[in-house]
Structures are given as structure tokens and as C-alpha cells.
Amino acid sequence: MTAHHTKLSRRTLLQAAAAIGTASLVSRPAFAQAQTSLVLGDQAGGLRALFEASRTLEGVPFAWRWANFQGAAPLFEAHRSGAVDTAMAGDLPVLAAAVGKTPLKIVATRVGKPESLGIVVQGDSKIRTVADLRGQTVIVSSARGSISQYQLYGALEEAGVKREELTIKFVLPTDAAAAFASKQIEAWAIFDPYYTIATQQGGRILRDGRGINTALGFITASEAALADPAKRTAIVQFLDRLARAGDWAIANPEAYAQAYTQLTRLPIESSRIITARSTVAGRPVSEADIVALQNVADRSARDGILPVRVDVRAITDAELWRRPA
Known part of the structure; x- marks a missing residue:
């Protein structure tokens, strides 16, 4: 292409x-x-x-x-x-x-x-596992109390990472989609259809919702x-x-x-x-x-x-x- x-x-x-x-x-x-x-x-x-x-x-x-x-x-x-x-x-x-x-x-x-949501990172990101999110900033959409926040917290607990070890910010999906496409965001917890859009733009799935979300x-x-x-x-x-x-x-x-x-x-x-x-x-x-x-x-x-x-x-x-x- x-x-x-x-x-x-x-x-x-x-x-x-x-x-x-x-x-x-x-x-x-x-x-x-x-x-x-x-x-x-x-x-x-x-x-x-x-x-x-x-x-x-x-x-x-x-x-x-x-x-x-x-x-x-x-x-x-x-x-x-x-x-x-x-x-x-x-x-x-x-x-x-x-x-x-x-x-x-x-x-x-x-x-x-549950695979309709997850945590995505840029395709060329050095972040390879959830444990690598330590010291990083993760964007969650759409706001506090979202399925993406629950997904992120579940993945962090699974990986033995404390929430205090990273920075978590909340951004509405369309704004976050534009920022992810322009590589202003490295890690993003998001749901479909934005989740699929991110992977279509070259994003890599770090952890999906299987085993975490209902x-x-x-x-x-x-x-x-x-x-x-x-x-x-x-x-x-x-x-x-x-x-x-x-x-x-x-x-x-x-x-x-x-x-x-x-x-x-x-x-x-x-x-x-x-x-x-x-x-x-x-x-x-x-x-x-x-x-x-x-x-x-x-x-x-x-x-x-x-x-x-x-x-x-x-x-x-x-x-x-x-x-x-």
C-alpha cells in the first residue's frame, strides 16, 4: 500500500x-x-x-x-x-x-x-505487556465509570501493576481517536467501534477484555x-x-x-x-x-x-x- x-x-x-x-x-x-x-x-x-x-x-x-x-x-x-x-x-x-x-x-x-474492547498501543511502541505500562500515561475513554476503565484496572491487577505507577487520563472517544491517529497517545483503553478503528490505523492490541469484562x-x-x-x-x-x-x-x-x-x-x-x-x-x-x-x-x-x-x-x-x- x-x-x-x-x-x-x-x-x-x-x-x-x-x-x-x-x-x-x-x-x-x-x-x-x-x-x-x-x-x-x-x-x-x-x-x-x-x-x-x-x-x-x-x-x-x-x-x-x-x-x-x-x-x-x-x-x-x-x-x-x-x-x-x-x-x-x-x-x-x-x-x-x-x-x-x-x-x-x-x-x-x-x-x-469481551474482545470488543481493550488496551491498544501504537504499532511501534516499546510497550509489549501490561507490566510495561509502569511510568506511562494511559488514556481511558470515555469518562470515569466506563467499561474501558474497568478493563484497564482489571488488566493492571492481573499484571501486578499498581494504578499509582502510571498516569491515567480520561478523554472522550472522538478526541482520543484523533490524538491516537496522530501518535499523541501511546496507550489507549477503548471500546468498539473506536477500538477497531485504532487497530485499523496500525494500533497493536496489548490486552483485550476476555477474562476481565462481562x-x-x-x-x-x-x-x-x-x-x-x-x-x-x-x-x-x-x-x-x-x-x-x-x-x-x-x-x-x-x-x-x-x-x-x-x-x-x-x-x-x-x-x-x-x-x-x-x-x-x-x-x-x-x-x-x-x-x-x-x-x-x-x-x-x-x-x-x-x-x-x-x-x-x-x-x-x-x-x-x-x-x-
Whole structure:
């Protein structure tokens, strides 16, 4: 590949990252005259791509619009203010939002793959192992209480490295993506799609999430929306369609990747990687999910990621949705 093509590819990836990280990109409601309307919070266009590819929101008896954010921190700011009715995020960001007094309930579980996030370093970096991070600066995206922070802390504990032995800074994903591409960042703890973008730009994986992260994501709904009978019904219908969308994506991986590319502008090679390990399958919250998330909550309180322990059962509504047979 020529130098020109390498630069063009990098520019294309960065443009895609910027597009993915649009602070608030909202589509038109499905039915302008419908009385009930949901604002569906999304991260990096992932949920919207799934639904647009599967077309499973077509014909629902409620209006909807998407609100897209580059990471969980700004998404849950919107959730806290009542600007979105539902949100989708990984385990730790949901707990962090609960600590921040976001009035929410966990209403569904999404299952992904732990290799969809990790710690990346520059391809020519002298950092070869997690132990080599001693004395280095590691950038974490998107903010305190992210799945990437949990990943980093778990990797450091595994390697016997104290957090005080390195410098940890928090930068939102799109800003960090640009800095990593220009080699201003040497080590970055990040999640997909930015994780894949970094490796496509020549980044080297130092440690992925396998054995550390649960790979569980959760759909949350605002308490205000759940208190509204019409919105509550619409949320259940949305979750029914979420399950169908996941089934479709698993059965049609190439069509899902193509739709993801169309929405995010990422190269198809990147989209295939991202969609293959994304949190696709949706299911009701199980007792095992509650136990797994409580373990994350307890470890995060122990490690100082969260200032207090969160009672997961208290922020979960496991009775709202039961997937139709």
C-alpha cells in the first residue's frame, strides 16, 4: 500500500469516527401523528444500525427518534435530564449513572463479546505487556465509570501493576481517536467501534477484555417513561423488536455489516469486525445477569472506580419484559 493510500485510509477512518461521535443525531419520528413517542438513546450509532438493518421497528404503534452520543457519559447526561427515554450501555456505565442519581431502571440485557474492547498501543511502541505500562500515561475513554476503565484496572491487577505507577487520563472517544491517529497517545483503553478503528490505523492490541469484562450491556429506561402507561407499553414493544433485531443480525451477519457501514461510513472491513463482536442478542434480565452486574459493582466500589456500592437489584425491573415465545 502506498503512503498516499495509507493517509487516505486514516483520514477516512477519522471522518467515520467523527460521524459516529455526533453529539446528538436524531431521525424523524416513525409516525408524526402517533400520541406516544420514545426518544431512543444510542452510542456510536450501534443500536440504530441494528434496527435499520433488520427493519424491525417498521410498523410499531408508537413514534420514535434516535439520539446518538459518542459514549456513555454524555448519553447518561441526557438520560438524567429526561432528554431520552431509553439508553444502551455496558455494565459499568449503567452503575456509574445510578451513582449519579440518574432515575433509571435496567429493563433488558444485551450479550456481546469481551474482545470488543481493550488496551491498544501504537504499532511501534516499546510497550509489549501490561507490566510495561509502569511510568506511562494511559488514556481511558470515555469518562470515569466506563467499561474501558474497568478493563484497564482489571488488566493492571492481573499484571501486578499498581494504578499509582502510571498516569491515567480520561478523554472522550472522538478526541482520543484523533490524538491516537496522530501518535499523541501511546496507550489507549477503548471500546468498539473506536477500538477497531485504532487497530485499523496500525494500533497493536496489548490486552483485550476476555477474562476481565462481562461483555454484558443493558437497556435502561427512565423512571418517568416507565411511570407513563403508554410509554411503558411502547418500551415493552421496543424490547420485543430488539430481540427480533438481534436474531436477524445473528442470522444475517453480512447484511448487518453492510448496513452498519452505510450509517457510520466506516470501511466494510472494519464494520464486519465490529458487528461480528457487538452486543447484538437481547434478552430479559436474568438472575445470573443481576449477580454478574453486582460483582462488577462490588469490585468497582472496592477499587474506587465508583464512590459507593450500587444495589443492582434496586435499579432493575426484571418483570417489565418477558420475551414472547
